[in-house]
Amino acid sequence: MGSLFEELEAREATARVRVEELEAELAGLSGRLEEAQKALERLRITRETVAEMLAELAPEVAAVTVVPAQAVADERAASAYAGAERRVIEVLTVPKWQPGMGADALPREYRDIVEVVADAPGPVRAKQIVPRIGLPAETGKIEGTRAKLKRLVERGWLDEGAPGLFTPARHRTAASPNSL
Structure with a gap:
């Protein structure tokens, strides 16, 4: 019967190694997920800050349009903004020349x-x-x-x-x- 117990111990050791490998992989993925979530949050905050700043500019410089959430959801199905309205900011960086402009x-x-x-x-x-x-x-x-x-x-x-x-x-x- 010794060989049966030896075989079970060998299989248990192999399973233990596999579990440890998967735990290490999971820890790595968790770290990458956390980094990606932080980057996403920074981008969201940056977008909101820029939108606020542009909204405060003169109307000739920034035009603000409200886009229904459904249009946004159609464009990006996995959007974090589903069910809400988004403000789309268009900026005219090169204005049309008008008399008196330098x-x-x-x-x-x-x-x-x-x-x-x-x-x-x-x-x-x-x-x-x-x-x-x-x-x-x-x-x-x-x-x-x-x-x-x-x-x-x-x-x-x-x-x-x-x-x-x-x-x-x-x-x-x-x-x-x-x-x-």
């Missing part, structure tokens, strides 16, 4: 771009602007700057005479048929 109304990176274009002797390309605003002449930086240039054209800060060539905007008067 480049100081723009965020720093856009202001730098407008100043470089204004200082240039003629039309400039995105790849010429990138080093002048302190960025490395890499494809990603050039494309990002090109997107900003296009946004500045859309909002009336710059003109794009030929594709990819940017100049300071020639603002038209209200009497002009092509006014902005």
Whole structure:
């Protein structure tokens, strides 16, 4: 009968090792879960703080829209906000140019771009602007700057005479048929 007890002890030892492994894995997962919960809480608090700050800004800068909870739930089924309304904040970082506005109304990176274009002797390309605003002449930086240039054209800060060539905007008067 000794061999039966030995076999039971061997199986018990194997089961004990497996339990210890699973307990260690559970402890690791519990730690990761706690870290993820803390990160989620920090993001929630940050979102709420930013929403409060933007809501206090002038209406031209921040537009606040209330979205029904069902639309949010459809967008993100596992949302922590199910059954409640959320405030969606839209921020217009590059305002449309209006008479009397200076480049100081723009965020720093856009202001730098407008100043470089204004200082240039003629039309400039995105790849010429990138080093002048302190960025490395890499494809990603050039494309990002090109997107900003296009946004500045859309909002009336710059003109794009030929594709990819940017100049300071020639603002038209209200009497002009092509006014902005």
